[in-house]
Amino acid sequence: MADEIKQEAPKNFKVTIDNITIEVTPGTSILNAARQIGGDVTPPAMCYYSSLKGSGGKCRSCLVEVSAGSAADPRPMPKLVASCRTNVMDGMVIKNMTSDRVKDARAGVVEFLLLNHPLDCPVCDQAGECHLQDLGYEHGKEGTRYEFKRRTFEKEDIGPYIQLHMNRCILCYRCTFVADQITNQRVHGVLDRGDHSEISTYISKAIDNDFSGNMIDVCPVGALTDKTFRFKNRVWFTKPVDAHRDCDKCCGKVTLWNRGDDVLRVTSRKNEWGEVQQFDGKPGWICNECRFDKKHINDWTIEGPTQISRHSVISQGHYLGLQKPKETVAEVMGGRSPKLLMDIHDISDVNTVDLSALPGPATGANFEKKEQQ
Amino acid sequence: MGRKLLLDKAHIENIRLYDVYRQHGGYKSVEKALKTMSPDQVTDEVKKSGLRGRGGAGFPTGMKWSFLAKPEGVPRYLVVNADESEPGTFKDRYLMEFIPHLLIEGMITSSYALGAKRSYIYIRGEYAWIVAILEQAIQEAKNNGWLGKNILGTGYDLEIYVQRGAGAYICGEETALLESLEGKRGNPRIKPPFPAVKGLWDCPTVVNNVETIAAVVPIINDGGEEYAKIGIGKSTGTKLISACGNIKKPGVYEIDMMISVEEFLYSDEYCGGIANGKKLKACIPGGSSVPILPANLLLKTAKGETRMMTYESLADGGFATGSMMGSGGFIVLDDSQCVVKHTYTLARFYRHESCGQCSPCREGTGWMEKILLKIENGKGSKSDIDLLWDIQRKIEGNTICPLGDAAAWPVAAAIRHFRDEFEWHIDFPAECLVKNYGLGHYADPLPVIAAV
Numbered sequence: 035m036a037d038e039i040k041q042e043a044p045k046n047f048k049v050t051i052d053n054i055t056i057e058v059t060p061g062t063s064i065l066n067a068a069r070q071i072g073g074d075v076t077p078p079a080m081c082y083y084s085s086l087k088g089s090g091g092k093c094r095s096c097l098v099e100v101s102a103g104s105a106a107d108p109r110p111m112p113k114l115v116a117s118c119r120t121n122v123m124d125g126m127v128i129k130n131m132t133s134d135r136v137k138d139a140r141a142g143v144v145e146f147l148l149l150n151h152p153l154d155c156p157v158c159d160q161a162g163e164c165h166l167q168d169l170g171y172e173h174g175k176e177g178t179r180y181e182f183k184r185r186t187f188e189k190e191d192i193g194p195y196i197q198l199h200m201n202r203c204i205l206c207y208r209c210t211f212v213a214d215q216i217t218n219q220r221v222h223g224v225l226d227r228g229d230h231s232e233i234s235t236y237i238s239k240a241i242d243n244d245f246s247g248n249m250i251d252v253c254p255v256g257a258l259t260d261k262t263f264r265f266k267n268r269v270w271f272t273k274p275v276d277a278h279r280d281c282d283k284c285c286g287k288v289t290l291w292n293r294g295d296d297v298l299r300v301t302s303r304k305n306e307w308g309e310v311q312q313f314d315g316k317p318g319w320i321c322n323e324c325r326f327d328k329k330h331i332n333d334w335t336i337e338g339p340t341q342i343s344r345h346s347v348i349s350q351g352h353y354l355g356l357q358k359p360k361e362t363v364a365e366v367m368g369g370r371s372p373k374l375l376m377d378i379h380d381i382s383d384v385n386t387v388d389l390s391a392l393p394g395p396a397t398g399a400n401f402e403k404k405e406q407q
Numbered sequence: 408m409g410r411k412l413l414l415d416k417a418h419i420e421n422i423r424l425y426d427v428y429r430q431h432g433g434y435k436s437v438e439k440a441l442k443t444m445s446p447d448q449v450t451d452e453v454k455k456s457g458l459r460g461r462g463g464a465g466f467p468t469g470m471k472w473s474f475l476a477k478p479e480g481v482p483r484y485l486v487v488n489a490d491e492s493e494p495g496t497f498k499d500r501y502l503m504e505f506i507p508h509l510l511i512e513g514m515i516t517s518s519y520a521l522g523a524k525r526s527y528i529y530i531r532g533e534y535a536w537i538v539a540i541l542e543q544a545i546q547e548a549k550n551n552g553w554l555g556k557n558i559l560g561t562g563y564d565l566e567i568y569v570q571r572g573a574g575a576y577i578c579g580e581e582t583a584l585l586e587s588l589e590g591k592r593g594n595p596r597i598k599p600p601f602p603a604v605k606g607l608w609d610c611p612t613v614v615n616n617v618e619t620i621a622a623v624v625p626i627i628n629d630g631g632e633e634y635a636k637i638g639i640g641k642s643t644g645t646k647l648i649s650a651c652g653n654i655k656k657p658g659v660y661e662i663d664m665m666i667s668v669e670e671f672l673y674s675d676e677y678c679g680g681i682a683n684g685k686k687l688k689a690c691i692p693g694g695s696s697v698p699i700l701p702a703n704l705l706l707k708t709a710k711g712e713t714r715m716m717t718y719e720s721l722a723d724g725g726f727a728t729g730s731m732m733g734s735g736g737f738i739v740l741d742d743s744q745c746v747v748k749h750t751y752t753l754a755r756f757y758r759h760e761s762c763g764q765c766s767p768c769r770e771g772t773g774w775m776e777k778i779l780l781k782i783e784n785g786k787g788s789k790s791d792i793d794l795l796w797d798i799q800r801k802i803e804g805n806t807i808c809p810l811g812d813a814a815a816w817p818v819a820a821a822i823r824h825f826r827d828e829f830e831w832h833i834d835f836p837a838e839c840l841v842k843n844y845g846l847g848h849y850a851d852p853l854p855v856i857a858a859v
Contacts, residue, residue: 139805
């Protein structure tokens with residue numbers, strides 16, 4: 035009797051990914067099952083975003099090989115499948131990093147994604163937290179075989195807070211899903227088709243609603259960036275701390291990206307997959323007021339340093355366990371102390387200007403020495 | 408003289424008008440189906456007929472219909488795919504222009520079999536004048552009691568609507584078509600779920616080609632078994648072939664699938680041979696997406712058998728030495744044609760028509776086009792050919808919808824069979840701008856492998 039009841043309970047599916055077996059609930063996608071295992075087994079995802087319904091399937095970087103469809107029908111699937119949009123079956127056997135076909139196809143996808151993507155990481159604000167950088171580093175080939183001009187777009191202004199740089203877009207469609215699912219009205223979408231399709235508004239409208247800033251958070255590349263943070267700092271020089279405030283529009287739980295006591299940028303909190311964290315089962319989207327207007331340290335209650343993966347370049351700017359190097363100048367110079375030829379602060383206000391208080395990107399004029407009375 | 412089932416009355420004057428069509432036995436299949444058959448019996452007849460989808464993939468229609476989910480209280484839809492955009496294919500246009508009532512008649516019978524109360528014709532935007540023809544036909548059918556409420560007193564209701572596309576090849580892909588029909592951007596959906604479970608407005612939907620639906624009429628009139636007697640093996644019935652290119656008589660021909668490619672190409676009843684006394688160099692037997700075949704592989708299979716105009720025989724040898732029936736766009740190239748330029752033209756088409764949703768197709772099609780243009784202009788290098796091969800290999804099978812495959816196959820087949828022509832373009836960059844490679848050895852008899 036007891037056995038019968040046990041059998042009636044919803045049965046978990048047993049799946050094997052790269053020879054690691056795990057039990058997951060029915061209806062889980064291959065990607066999410068792999069995320070439960072974690073590590074190298076997890077396929078990369080550029081367009082899938084677990085909090086956005088309908089996302090995924092487009093970038094093809096999460097392709098995996100299914101070498102056995104299920105326990106009932108163990109035939110392999112002929113094509114590689116997008117793991118983010120394929121649900122597991124009981125007894126499914128999946129090959130990710132153990133399959134040469136997958137590695138080959140994924141290197142191809144990386145090459146395709148980088149084909150028209152400008153390689154201007156040194157001047158791109160996303161550098162350091164760019165998923166395409168990570169993807170290229172982990173799964174791509176060293177060089178490109180593309181010898182033609184890259185596709186470019188006209189610059190378009192989509193409002194005071196968000197900078198759209200269409201050249202860098204990989205058309206993951208995440209930002210359109212954000213606008214569809216968490217704002218009242220979507221005013222932007224994809225225009226045209228093929229390699230000349232672009233994210234845009236119709237026609238040159240500003241995107242104006244309380245949650246539009248979340249488009250920046252979901253963008254995996256530097257196509258949508260924060261105008262209030264643009265060019266103010268490299269992300270690895272900033273120190274991320276978790277903070278919160280009482281907000282009547284959103285959850286108010288954010289990550290502050292500080293330099294000293296200056297709040298340079300506010301973003302939603304991200305999990306280990308680069309997606310917005312869930313609070314009480316709901317994604318922690320934040321409102322534009324929290325993101326763009328609350329740029330003073332006193333607006334926030336600091337909770338503590340943000341956990342950053344030690345593989346990320348951002349973690350090198352972390353201040354936990356920071357040790358100041360020993361001063362060796364005097365030792366090297368035989369006891370003499372160095373002579374100051376010129377103090378930069380005599381002629382410039384560099385390092386003393388509050389970058390977060392500037393209305394836009396900093397220019398040379400911002401650092402010009404103001405005459406002291 | 409082959410048997411004609413669809414176009415046998417196409418020559419009759421004013422057959423596009425209801426009165427003439429009815430006088431010549433039109434709407435008999437609707438009477439037969441609605442009055443004497445149950446929906447499942449109609450589906451069974453179609454199953455028995457062995458009818459295969461005429462849009463390109465050749466999936467058995469009866470099986471597709473039986474896959475349709477039938478939950479209680481959820482409407483079901485029949486959508487006719489009239490978005491005929493494949494270069495080289497123009498059979499549906501002929502059918503809808505000259506005998507629109509045949510399509511309407513087939514739709515009523517099919518909708519009855521599927522239990523659809525509303526059916527749609529999604530027509531290509533460029534076929535603007537055909538919309539008027541179809542709407543007139545629908546109005547006439549309605550006036551005569553074949554559409555609307557309580558058709559023929561059987562209690563079955565049906566409305567047919569015509570929806571124009573906005574000019575995108577991708578909307579011929581069934582899920583992109585449904586998206587477009589719903590009023591959204593025509594991006595293909597990620598399958599599963601298939602349209603038979605979640606199609607138009609998330610309801611079970613069957614999407615069929617115009618010719619497939621039209622073929623239901625003779626199947627119901629004569630019976631499925633009678634229909635299955637025409638043709639060879641699993642290629643049953645008649646097929647419309649739109650022949651074009653360097654032939655004496657381009658046009659739409661209805662063939663019973665029992666003739667050889669050679670007969671179709673050279674007999675006076677059909678294409679009438681190569682025009683202007685030139686020689687056959689190559690042929691794309693099923694619309695631009697299918698692999699191109701050189702003359703020697705077109706007329707005979709690699710095994711030395713005569714190639715027939717059937718689904719199986721055209722696909723004989725797989726992609727290595729065969730091609731596909733596809734949608735029946737028979738494009739013939741004579742010895743004055745340049746395969747490199749031809750492949751470039753196709754690549755340009757697919758670059759332009761890629762929806763841009765998934766990255767291999769969006770980026771890869773443009774890349775292939777640029778390399779092909781380079782080779783065509785005599786600026787290529789030998790490594791470009793290998794690069795092309797690698798690109799098409801990485802597109803094929805890795806995309807959401809078959810457009811990626813359709814873009815990759817012509818390039819792959821051109822390199823597979825015509826590599827020396829590509830190499831000639833690279834070795835003689837000045838010459839390739841002013842003259843053609845010509846016939847080469849593409850019509851030479853295939854080497855016979857000695858029996859061991």
